[in-house]
Amino acid sequence: DTGVSQDPRHKITKRGQNVTFRCDPISEHNRLYWYRQTLGQGPEFLTYFQNEAQLEKSRLLSDRFSAERPKGSFSTLEIQRTEQGDSAMYLCASRRMDGNNEKLFFGSGTQLSVL
Amino acid sequence: SQQGEEDPQALSIQEGENATMNCSYKTSINNLQWYRQNSGRGLVHLILIRSNEREKHSGRLRVTLDTSKKSSSLLITASRAADTASYFCATDEGTYKYIFGTGTRLKVLA
Numbered sequence: 665d666t667g668v669s670q671d672p673r674h675k676i677t678k679r680g681q682n683v684t685f686r687c688d689p690i691s692e693h694n695r696l697y698w699y700r701q702t703l704g705q706g707p708e709f710l711t712y713f714q715n716e717a718q719l720e721k722s723r724l725l726s727d728r729f730s731a732e733r734p735k736g737s738f739s740t741l742e743i744q745r746t747e748q749g750d751s752a753m754y755l756c757a758s759r760r761m762d763g764n765n766e767k768l769f770f771g772s773g774t775q776l777s778v779l
Numbered sequence: 780s781q782q783g784e785e786d787p788q789a790l791s792i793q794e795g796e797n798a799t800m801n802c803s804y805k806t807s808i809n810n811l812q813w814y815r816q817n818s819g820r821g822l823v824h825l826i827l828i829r830s831n832e833r834e835k836h837s838g839r840l841r842v843t844l845d846t847s848k849k850s851s852s853l854l855i856t857a858s859r860a861a862d863t864a865s866y867f868c869a870t871d872e873g874t875y876k877y878i879f880g881t882g883t884r885l886k887v888l889a
Contacts, residue, residue, distance in 0.1 A: 668821075705882070706880050707867070707879045757822075768824060
């Protein structure tokens with residue numbers, strides 16, 4: 665257990681529905697990242713936050729995706745009008761924002777299946 | 780987008796043998812990290828090497844970095860069945876964004 669928790673672990677939804685995932689990072693970690701991973705591929709960067717500010721969002725991320733981190737604590741990732749191509753593992757990671765601690769702590773992920 | 784390419788894509792070895800996997804990347808970096816992922820789980824950090832370092836050791840792991848060739852290698856010595864996993868390199872692109880490679884799937888046969 666890395667200390668980063670994600671909920672739910674699995675989500676099955678029908679095409680066109682909206683889904684929301686939650687990530688609770690390690691409490692003292694300022695930076696929070698979202699990644700997407702499909703079978704046999706490496707994690708693909710989606711977005712990251714420093715405290716409550718969303719500092720970067722991947723150009724590959726369509727406007728159906730939105731992420732928030734209110735109060736700089738937990739984060740949510742919402743996908744609107746899901747498509748079958750959204751089926752993937754969604755991973756959250758966090759880290760402290762000091763110079764010598766660059767390693768990321770990952771949650772176990774949310775596996776999304778869009779039918 | 781993925782910055783790194785791991786080589787080989789898959790590797791199968793006998794327990795006790797050494798496993799070597801390579802990573803190539805595209806842009807300048809501050810550091811390069813290696814992560815391990817067991818099937819269906821999140822990633823776990825293994826080791827970090829900074830751009831001004833050439834080699835680093837941690838237990839049975841040895842990492843090298845060649846910034847002139849934009850490449851790194853991860854060596855696992857005396858492999859065990861429990862080392863079976865996917866291994867990914869990640870680079871920071873000189874920012875706080877971490878980009879992962881495509882991974883090497885290692886299978887260690889008992």
